[in-house]
Amino acid sequence: MQSNIEIDDIARSAMSSKYHFQRIFHVLTGFTVTEYMRNRRLTLAAADLAGSDSKVIDIALKYGYESPEAFATAFSTDAWRNTLAAKKKR
Numbered sequence: 001m002q003s004n005i006e007i008d009d010i011a012r013s014a015m016s017s018k019y020h021f022q023r024i025f026h027v028l029t030g031f032t033v034t035e036y037m038r039n040r041r042l043t044l045a046a047a048d049l050a051g052s053d054s055k056v057i058d059i060a061l062k063y064g065y066e067s068p069e070a071f072a073t074a075f076s077t078d079a080w081r082n083t084l085a086a087k088k089k090r
Contacts, residue, residue: 004064007033042074
């Protein structure tokens with residue numbers, strides 16, 4: 001998830017059109033492909049935040065965020081705030 005993954009490439013790997021892949025993915029998971037990728041990237045970033053001494057900016061850049069502000073905005077939901085609070089307490 002550290003590289004830029006395109007939905008077209010995923011659909012091609014699944015031997016499906018982009019349209020049908022996205023529809024089937026949503027039916028099966030309850031998430032759009034974009035939502036899943038964003039949530040997965042945040043989950044991996046949260047694990048890095050909680051389990052390492054890396055700087056927040058380094059982790060933000062590692063997972064494709066262009067600035068600490070964009071990264072913080074992605075974590076603005078309650079579920080992600082708890083992870084950031086845990087990191088600050090360390």
